[in-house]
Amino acid sequence: MYISDVVKNLLIINVLAFIATKMLMGEPDPQTMMMLVNEQGGTFTDFGRYMLAVFYPASEYFRPYQIVTYMFMHGDLSHIFFNMFALYMFGTPVEMAWGPKRFLTFYFATGFGALVLQFLVQYIEIQYGMQSPMSANIPMLGASGAVFGILAGYGMQYPNSIIQLIIPPVRMKAKYFVIIYAALEVILGLSPFQTGVAHFAHVGGALFGVLMVLYWRKKGEIY
Numbered sequence: 001m002y003i004s005d006v007v008k009n010l011l012i013i014n015v016l017a018f019i020a021t022k023m024l025m026g027e028p029d030p031q032t033m034m035m036l037v038n039e040q041g042g043t044f045t046d047f048g049r050y051m052l053a054v055f056y057p058a059s060e061y062f063r064p065y066q067i068v069t070y071m072f073m074h075g076d077l078s079h080i081f082f083n084m085f086a087l088y089m090f091g092t093p094v095e096m097a098w099g100p101k102r103f104l105t106f107y108f109a110t111g112f113g114a115l116v117l118q119f120l121v122q123y124i125e126i127q128y129g130m131q132s133p134m135s136a137n138i139p140m141l142g143a144s145g146a147v148f149g150i151l152a153g154y155g156m157q158y159p160n161s162i163i164q165l166i167i168p169p170v171r172m173k174a175k176y177f178v179i180i181y182a183a184l185e186v187i188l189g190l191s192p193f194q195t196g197v198a199h200f201a202h203v204g205g206a207l208f209g210v211l212m213v214l215y216w217r218k219k220g221e222i223y
Contacts, residue, residue, distance in 0.1 A: 006100045007091040010107070011084055014143060017072040018080050021049035036061075037137040049073065053139035054115065056122055061137060071111045073141035083143045090147075090154040097157050098222055106153060106212060107146050113208025114145020118201040121189070140198050145205035148185075152178055152209035157222075182206050 003011070028036075028048040036042045044051060044061055054070035055062040074080035095103040118140065125131040154161075155178030163177050172180075182203060189199030216222045 002092065003088065004092040004095040004100070004103075006095050006104050006107075007087060010087060010091070010143075014072055014074070014080060014084060018074050021052060021073065025049035025051070038134055039137065047139070050139045050141070053141035055139055056119060056136035058126075059136040061139075067112065067115065068108075070115075070139075070141050071108075071143050071146055074143070075141060079142060083147050086147045087143065087150060091150050094150055094153045094157055098153075102216075102222070106149065106209065109212060110149020110152075110205045110209045111143070111146035113149065114198075114201040114205035115140075117204025117207065118145075118198050121200040140201065142198075144198075145201045148182075148202045148205035149209035149212075151181070152206040153213055154178075156210065156213045178206070 026048040028046060028050055032042050032046050033050070036044075036046055039060075047053075047061065050073075051061075051063075052066065052069040052073050054066035074083065091103070091107075094106075098106070122131065122135065126133055126135065155174045159173065159175035161174045162171050163174055164171050165177075185199045185202045185206075188197070189203060213222070
């Protein structure tokens with residue numbers, strides 16, 4: 001399958017960042033990381049490669065560069081595989097329809113949009129006691145927000161294209177797939193069971209993606 005230029009470069013950068021940070025910065029020790037989260041000792045450098053993940057802005061571990069670097073960080077092989085597979089599957093058709101410059105703008109904008117919604121939800125949860133203030137020290141990482149933006153863009157650009165799911169083994173139109181997936185993320189985000197997944201970052205990426213497509217269409221820049 002043909003891979004467009006920006007998608008190919010994003011795949012390469014993400015894979016290289018995953019390998020290089022593991023080799024050069026290392027994984028944090030789980031016990032030390034727990035101490036850091038609870039502010040019971042340790043220093044920022046003890047986070048290892050998670051220094052490049054993003055922390056809630058009120059955390060002492062937040063650094064401005066993390067707003068960009070978090071999108072190129074992944075927790076483990078399954079995390080990076082599924083994100084890169086989705087980027088590979090849906091990114092090239094979108095880039096071919098919009099061009100590389102607009103596609104790259106969209107990718108980063110939806111990645112930032114994912115942070116905005118996730119931080120807003122986190123602020124509300126901390127303020128109203130639904131989360132401990134220490135949750136601000138838990139890092140978030142991954143390209144998932146931007147990937148969900150691409151998925152939303154694909155669903156709007158090619159709404160009637162057929163997607164073959166593996167689990168469950170069904171076929172459905174892209175527009176329905178995006179709606180169902182986004183609704184599921186909202187439900188999981190509101191669930192009282194914490195899974196360690198930033199579901200509202202996914203929702204934020206998709207939401208900003210939809211808004212950007214609608215804005216560009218209104219201006220007549222895409223169709």
